[in-house]
Amino acid sequence: MKRHQVTIVDIAKALNLSKSTVSRALTGHPSVKEDTRQAVLELAEKMDYQRNMLAISLITRKTNTIGIIVPEFTSSYFPNMTIGAQEVASKAGYNTVICQSNESYETEVANTKVMLANQVDGILVSLSKETRNFDHLKIFQRKGIPIVFFNRVCDDMDVPKVIVDDFEGAYKAVSHLLERGRKRIAHLSGPTSLRISEKRLNGYKAALKKHNVPYDENLVIPYDLNTDMVHIYVTHLLSLPQPPDAIFAINDPTAIEIIQVIKKKGLRVPEDIAVVGFSNDFASGLIHPSLTTVAQPVKEIGRTAAQLLLDQINRDVTDWKSIIRVLKTELIVRESS
Template sequence: HSSVNPETRVKVLELAEQLDYQRNMLAISLITKKTNTIGIIVPEFKSSYFPKAIIGAQEVATRAGYSIVISQSNESYETEIANAKVMLANQVDGVLVSITKETRNFDHLKVFQRKGIPIVFFNRVCDDMDVPKVIVDDYDAAYRAVEFLVKRKKKRIAHLGGPLSLRISEKRMNGYLDCLRKHKMEIDDDLIINYDLNLDKLKIYVNHLLNLDKRPDAIFAVNDPTAIEAIQVIKKRGLRVPQDIAVVGFSDDYVSSLIDPPLTTISQPVTDIGRTAAELLIDQINRDQSEWKSIIKVLNTELIVRESA
């Protein structure tokens, strides 16, 4: 405070440091009605996507004076419910959420709205809730990825998709389908496999494609982990990538440029997605609930051409 003698202030700060003094944030929160914490709920940490998004969100949060509480749901709806309850118990000022592959009911997330706690979705979003969202144009990106394969003279392009309960899976599949329709290519149901993103099962699905009488000459995968696993199976079968089967992924994970052959993929501005989501959330926190706006931010993607296609 300005009325405190400078010498006294220095002595108090020195003593506080010697005693490892920490401000009682619980007591402060009782007065201010704020904890200066932001919750982040993500579905998994197996890929590099969500750690990168969290890095971006934390940069913005720290700059604005917020700490973050992170939980991952291990792709489990029940765990996501438990994580939401933890955020409520910790009285976070706002929450960033990307849902699990199992999430079809959103009552546990609507609680935040009812309690006046702002929520922002990113990547895997909930269309049932009128709140801010940060996404990429999954349909357009998928369309461009498949069109790239068409221009490479690929005739039988398979799609390894995610669960259609996720909007990103649905949009990426629709981009794939519409690109084939535009180029008057046959849509063969045998070449379309939607799975639950459990990589342990993927070998079965890829081998199914390779065992077809007319096997695919290209695969567009819903994400990079799927594409990378597909490449491993293809190579184990003695086939060449991309000469026999080209592969394109989606997300540009850290490892995608390091595998053999390096993966052609759609790059998402993942760190910027995290930053943008945090900026939207903090803006909501600083406004009266009557002023909240359900803004949808769509960030650009880029096709990164490497050696797998």
């Protein structure tokens, strides 16, 4: 037997209210008295009423849904960012559609099509390592759909961005190693397409200069974040006539893999080679030796980005194009250095 679908009419009859009053109560309209609104919401929940979001969106021209696109879910970094964003969105009554690009430009483009098909009210994006063309994201601008970049941002688009001070974080990490007496500090940097790679490399260079240690380009290796390649790069560094006595990695997954390679080579961390990462991934405190790293306020990045997006959607900000939120990092010293 087919189950009866509860409608606004059913709730209106049960409470002896008009359909328009029930409809306004369900959508939070300020003209409805608080006691009436509570009565409608309580009965709707009791009767298992399901709102017709398509019908509501046709009336309000909003779906109360935001999209989130991140490059990967293999570490705890982006999942925690997403949790932070969802906390803010949910509190404001918004649902989320979440996609991950798997560090692929083509998949990222496909992700944006999913967002458009779902008629999201706005979108949060952290770019894949392959993304160099932004036409698929500029579509949102042309359609008037708000967009906010976080962590991995696009300088070619004049939209709000939420980042951390990557330069300062890298500077602190390398200064820490230098102050511990390390002089040959290698750097496994990220893809040149990512701005975070450039900023962390510049922080690395600045720390060397401050401590009067010459920059050696042979100690810097850009790589595409595929940790399967770390063994090759670390083996190369260790085979140099003057091998490094420390390695600063672009992120924690890279740093953790570096430690594993060094240990397999029969060397000790940090006695022979110190290692520092970036991001304070969940696993960084669990490995042995535990990883010294630059912690980022990951959930706060997500929360800040989501709030900026909602402010645009609700027109609470006028000069939103120029907004760039830069959050601070913190060096967490553990056993690896």
